[in-house]
Amino acid sequence: MTAVASPADSEPSDRKSKIAVALVGVAVFLASLAVLAPGFSAAKDVYFDETWYVPTARQWLLNGEMLHPEHPPLAKMLIAAGVKLYGDNPFGWRAMSLVFGALTVAAVWLWTLALTGQVALSLYAAVLTLLDGVVFVQSRIAMLDIFLIFFCVLALAAFTMAEQAATRGGGWRWHLLSGFCLGLAGACKWSGWFLGFGLIALKLMIALLRFWRARFEDARAQDFYRPDAPAIGVAGGAAAYLLAPLAAYFLCYGPQMIHAGNVHEFIATHENMIAIMTGKSADHPYKSVWWTWPALWRPVWYLFDAPAKEAGGWSETGKAAAVVGLPNPFVLFTGEAAILWTLYAGALRRARGPLIVAIAFFAQWLPWAVNPKGLEFYYYFYPSIVCLGPALALVAGCLKRPYRDAFVWGTTAAAMAMFAYFLPILASGVGVGPAAFEARVWLPTWR
Helix, strand or coil, X not given: CCCCCCHHHHHHHHHHHHHHHHHHHXXXXXXXXXXXXXXXXXXXXCCCCHHHHHHHHHHHHHHCCCCCCXXXXXXXXXXXXXHHHXXXXXXXXXXXXXXHHHHHHHHHHHHHHHHHCCXXXXXXXXXXXXXXXXXXXXXXXXXXXXXXXXXXXXXXXXXXXXXXXXXHHXXXXXXXXXXXXXXXXXXXXXXXXXXXXXXXXXXXXXXXXXHHCCCCCCCCCCECCCCCCCCCHHHXXXXXXXXXXXXXXXXXXXXXXXXXXXXXXXXXXXXXXXXXXXXXXXXXXXXCCHHHHHHCCXXXXXXXXXXXXXXXXXXXXXXXXXXXXXXXXXXXXXXXXHXXXXXXXXXXXXXXXXXXHHHHHHHCCHHHHHCCCCCXXXXXXXXXXXXXXXHHHHHHHCCCCCHHHHHHHHHHHHHHHHHHHHHHHCCCCCCECHHHHHHHCCCHHHC
């Protein structure tokens, strides 16, 4: 007779599994930190948007005043935390960006593990994310975007685990965490709310199908909608995706309200933000239009510092320090093809994981089509680009061996080669000469 495991027997196994997941996650974080850290403080002066956010951090630490009110405070406070911990120097300016960049890669690993249930595919997605250029560049500059990206990915990981939970209570707790992370993303930049709208739309669609008592004749375990799956209910949904995000968002304004001495500061700062966001902006040489972003038409140069003529000028020996917000072209274009597959698999084959990835990609990109401010930059597309590693992992998971292994190793090798090729214009400490610069600027619009 075959013995049946009791719940008590399974508890140690579950505990070991959770410990193993935590250990691998820590290893991914540390490995990412080792890749991102070398030379991250090489630029000895502030550059690009650091000229805004480093002075903001200094002022907030000095007297509690929050400058640049066009964005919420959380990411600016995190930059200030790095300055407080490590000093007012290049290391301190960028320290928290570096930490959150490594955390973002670990969060992608966790999200992909929730999507696929396979450690190897999750590591594959994490490696592609580390090589996609986006996380690398944003982890080495004191800007707001890496913090926004981290909280969005963590929200997606929690949402995916919630959708796969076996019990109503277990799913609700994950949804609550997802909603709280969405509030933190919105407290970094308002564009963090875009993802929340997409995930709420998916939950409302599922709720509508439940209300209609819809059934699929060929129902499958991985359908995005299963009538027998535990639902969080109206109250649970409101708590997770209305109260939790707003609570997280409101709490991030606590220091500002304390500094002002009244709660009305919360309202006043939002009136100011709305006025700024709906007003006209000055022109900018690196502006771009949202529909050109998937084609990698107009990346943004963060830094180009060539030696002065007195020092010999820019030459093959006198290299320029250069940083461009350029995604890995191989990861970008293969990943976008994978996104189209997730859209097909999610919409037509009803696959839950691909649908979540497709919604994450498009929900963070398409709202820019109605941007009232009218001034957009390529790095607004970065939260969508971080979805490409998980999309490619889902594609790989559908392949049979040995095709899966060939796909994973082949794409990883190509991504590594492309990353190494573009490294001289991604890391300021490497340097680039005129010939190498010309070889890497593929389009006139990249200048």
